[in-house]
Amino acid sequence: MGVKLGILGLGTVGTGTVQLLQDSAGRHPLLQEIEIYRVGVRSLDKPRVVELSTEVLTTDLESIVNDPAVDIVVEVMGGLEPARSLILKALSNGKHVVTANKAAIARFGAEIFTTANQAGVYVMLEAAVGGGIPVIQPLKQSLSVNRIHTITGIVNGTTNYILTRMQTEGSNFSDVLADAQRLGYAEADPTADVDGLDAADKIAILASLGFGGRINLQDVYTEGIRQVSKTDIAYAEKLGFVIKLLAIAKRDTPSSPLSVRVHPTLVPQAHPLASINGVYNAILVEGEPIGQVMFFGPGAGAGATASAVTSDILNLVAVLKINTAVANPLLACGHQEYCQIAPMAELITRFYARFLTNDQPGVIGKLGTCFGNYGVSLESIVQTGFQGELAEIVVVTHDVREGNFRQALAEIRNLSAIESIPSLLRVL
Amino acid sequence: MGVKLGILGLGTVGTGTVQLLQDSAGRHPLLQEIEIYRVGVRSLDKPRVVELSTEVLTTDLESIVNDPAVDIVVEVMGGLEPARSLILKALSNGKHVVTANKAAIARFGAEIFTTANQAGVYVMLEAAVGGGIPVIQPLKQSLSVNRIHTITGIVNGTTNYILTRMQTEGSNFSDVLADAQRLGYAEADPTADVDGLDAADKIAILASLGFGGRINLQDVYTEGIRQVSKTDIAYAEKLGFVIKLLAIAKRDTPSSPLSVRVHPTLVPQAHPLASINGVYNAILVEGEPIGQVMFFGPGAGAGATASAVTSDILNLVAVLKINTAVANPLLACGHQEYCQIAPMAELITRFYARFLTNDQPGVIGKLGTCFGNYGVSLESIVQTGFQGELAEIVVVTHDVREGNFRQALAEIRNLSAIESIPSLLRVL
Numbered sequence: 001m002g003v004k005l006g007i008l009g010l011g012t013v014g015t016g017t018v019q020l021l022q023d024s025a026g027r028h029p030l031l032q033e034i035e036i037y038r039v040g041v042r043s044l045d046k047p048r049v050v051e052l053s054t055e056v057l058t059t060d061l062e063s064i065v066n067d068p069a070v071d072i073v074v075e076v077m078g079g080l081e082p083a084r085s086l087i088l089k090a091l092s093n094g095k096h097v098v099t100a101n102k103a104a105i106a107r108f109g110a111e112i113f114t115t116a117n118q119a120g121v122y123v124m125l126e127a128a129v130g131g132g133i134p135v136i137q138p139l140k141q142s143l144s145v146n147r148i149h150t151i152t153g154i155v156n157g158t159t160n161y162i163l164t165r166m167q168t169e170g171s172n173f174s175d176v177l178a179d180a181q182r183l184g185y186a187e188a189d190p191t192a193d194v195d196g197l198d199a200a201d202k203i204a205i206l207a208s209l210g211f212g213g214r215i216n217l218q219d220v221y222t223e224g225i226r227q228v229s230k231t232d233i234a235y236a237e238k239l240g241f242v243i244k245l246l247a248i249a250k251r252d253t254p255s256s257p258l259s260v261r262v263h264p265t266l267v268p269q270a271h272p273l274a275s276i277n278g279v280y281n282a283i284l285v286e287g288e289p290i291g292q293v294m295f296f297g298p299g300a301g302a303g304a305t306a307s308a309v310t311s312d313i314l315n316l317v318a319v320l321k322i323n324t325a326v327a328n329p330l331l332a333c334g335h336q337e338y339c340q341i342a343p344m345a346e347l348i349t350r351f352y353a354r355f356l357t358n359d360q361p362g363v364i365g366k367l368g369t370c371f372g373n374y375g376v377s378l379e380s381i382v383q384t385g386f387q388g389e390l391a392e393i394v395v396v397t398h399d400v401r402e403g404n405f406r407q408a409l410a411e412i413r414n415l416s417a418i419e420s421i422p423s424l425l426r427v428l
Numbered sequence: 429m430g431v432k433l434g435i436l437g438l439g440t441v442g443t444g445t446v447q448l449l450q451d452s453a454g455r456h457p458l459l460q461e462i463e464i465y466r467v468g469v470r471s472l473d474k475p476r477v478v479e480l481s482t483e484v485l486t487t488d489l490e491s492i493v494n495d496p497a498v499d500i501v502v503e504v505m506g507g508l509e510p511a512r513s514l515i516l517k518a519l520s521n522g523k524h525v526v527t528a529n530k531a532a533i534a535r536f537g538a539e540i541f542t543t544a545n546q547a548g549v550y551v552m553l554e555a556a557v558g559g560g561i562p563v564i565q566p567l568k569q570s571l572s573v574n575r576i577h578t579i580t581g582i583v584n585g586t587t588n589y590i591l592t593r594m595q596t597e598g599s600n601f602s603d604v605l606a607d608a609q610r611l612g613y614a615e616a617d618p619t620a621d622v623d624g625l626d627a628a629d630k631i632a633i634l635a636s637l638g639f640g641g642r643i644n645l646q647d648v649y650t651e652g653i654r655q656v657s658k659t660d661i662a663y664a665e666k667l668g669f670v671i672k673l674l675a676i677a678k679r680d681t682p683s684s685p686l687s688v689r690v691h692p693t694l695v696p697q698a699h700p701l702a703s704i705n706g707v708y709n710a711i712l713v714e715g716e717p718i719g720q721v722m723f724f725g726p727g728a729g730a731g732a733t734a735s736a737v738t739s740d741i742l743n744l745v746a747v748l749k750i751n752t753a754v755a756n757p758l759l760a761c762g763h764q765e766y767c768q769i770a771p772m773a774e775l776i777t778r779f780y781a782r783f784l785t786n787d788q789p790g791v792i793g794k795l796g797t798c799f800g801n802y803g804v805s806l807e808s809i810v811q812t813g814f815q816g817e818l819a820e821i822v823v824v825t826h827d828v829r830e831g832n833f834r835q836a837l838a839e840i841r842n843l844s845a846i847e848s849i850p851s852l853l854r855v856l
Contacts (some may be wrong), residue, residue, distance in 0.1 A: 026682035134570035142739035144560035289731025303717025311570035
């Protein structure tokens, strides 16, 4: 038959995908039925590492999504526009779409999936989260027979690389970031990664699939790793934790609102996510009756992402082969409602806090009293050392309502003995 | 519509599956379209933890696979016969089959899949390997765009539990086995687990999916953990390894024969599989271009296995909804040929060996010379201590052809200085 692909973008992921498809021996035999029919690029003159005939390459991306011969549009150009418009146009034109664009899906998922459902086509996004790790399909299919209660992920390789190096080398954030930029592990503008925005896009997508509703990206509480200090990493280690940027979606009961958040977190050293280091990603899914399952693998990179993009293409080739008008309920998006998101003040979590205090007698007692006033019970409180004239006190709480903890902190800030609270982190 | 299930067996997995299906709120909405229509049991009088009406329960299992109203047969009775015959009859009668029966699939896969293909129905087996971990579907679908070169799994929870306890407690195999039997982690007859037979069934299935060919179970080299001693676990730890029962399928190039084997293995402590402890399972898949992905989760248990069984049922409900005569190439089995399996003598691996020697001068030199005669190069050779009169020497080789290593060992056995070779293990 020959399934005709229109690929939008020939950057890292697009090139990786073309390389994979042009070298199909030893892979799933269905891949041999795929034709790279059109590839949309910004410039025809740029040197390329893949060979494509001049009829295939075009700078007219609109023409690809409008070409009646194209069966599947593969959007690997990234960015919000024109990616969004091209995806919508392709869907309206009855083409299935594969995309690696977490930012577009997290922001425009509602209109993209509505358009796809109306046109009777599918939007596939395995590459949008976790690079090559198959996690989107398991969440949509295998794991969906469970009542999912928690999805916890290390979904941003850049920040995990930085935190891993800070921990193993005892280095500062800014030094490691500069080196990561030099080595190509961090972008020149690292905002999306280090401020947690990329992870927020991804947990919004995972939460939507795991909890069966749309997620408003603005509802995702997002805190990056800029304020994580080597001091806190060292204290955390002594207390039996590592610090990871976690993306978490959690629902205590099927009827309670969802908590969706990204923040640096103290993770117990024995936890499965604690040993995920470097640029690797891992997604831990917990549900009933399955218990815990974890997916681990390369979170980025041309090859890994190309694997995920091509697996989506493969699924769509199978769909086209079956050639039925009935929508597959495991491929189509069935979410219509938005998930109700709990405010952060309602979160129940443990906290780690570091205080700089004037070395007065009774300061630990005063801290304890303030916490006690708001029902914050402490797991440990340690005076760890001195910074100049100031004594350093580190506290780890038991589970506490975040709102109560913040009230206690406000009172603590007014204590004359308290100079500052340089660190405040949540504990898994 | 209502999809009618005929369930064969109401043991642990069958009961878990019925419980899941009878409590469908908060799970995938398609599950609500499923009717538990018949359940075949050995005795109608046995007390059950699930409520099923008397019309549903029957001791006539043949009648279930022959009932025209049944859409999907769920075989969770285990064992070889009558499971095999019932599966074949169900398929011939045009029913899709879900099975958790690794032993039957590993032995009778060829006739089962041939029968399914002829009847235009599917055999789903997510629960056969890795309990609740979604690994079968990713191997058949997402990961199949890769050239898989290695699948390495900890796929037997009982042996992993025993080895983990031997390591943490410094205990003997027989003591931990007895305790595991008392606690229900090991069967009264532990043969299938501790001798590696269960793991062999599972790696045969994984290899078949990953490498696209049938596997003759007799070709799977299988060595259990009975001979793993606490002494070797302790030495391995000093050398930077943990001992795991690994199931491995590996192909160096797409045209070379496959190596499929189960044996206790020294795993470097930093390897992702080294930290998989207790009854957990993990499967590491390596391929091009994806690199490494790992799936981790509960390898057994009613809930986890019920999750996998039900995910297969869900997939089949979607298939029945689409209602097309064209076979889905990602669900049907496309293997016709048997994989060519390499003899163990051709395996390239590292070895760990422990020698008891008479404490003569020059014994290390003699060992080294024998190894050198057969091209075996040593990574380390350590005289570790004494057992009574005898000196204990531990050797770790570099990668070596197993046949060469065995020839060197035969020569070493004839050395007068060598009393015995109590341990011989492969190193990852």
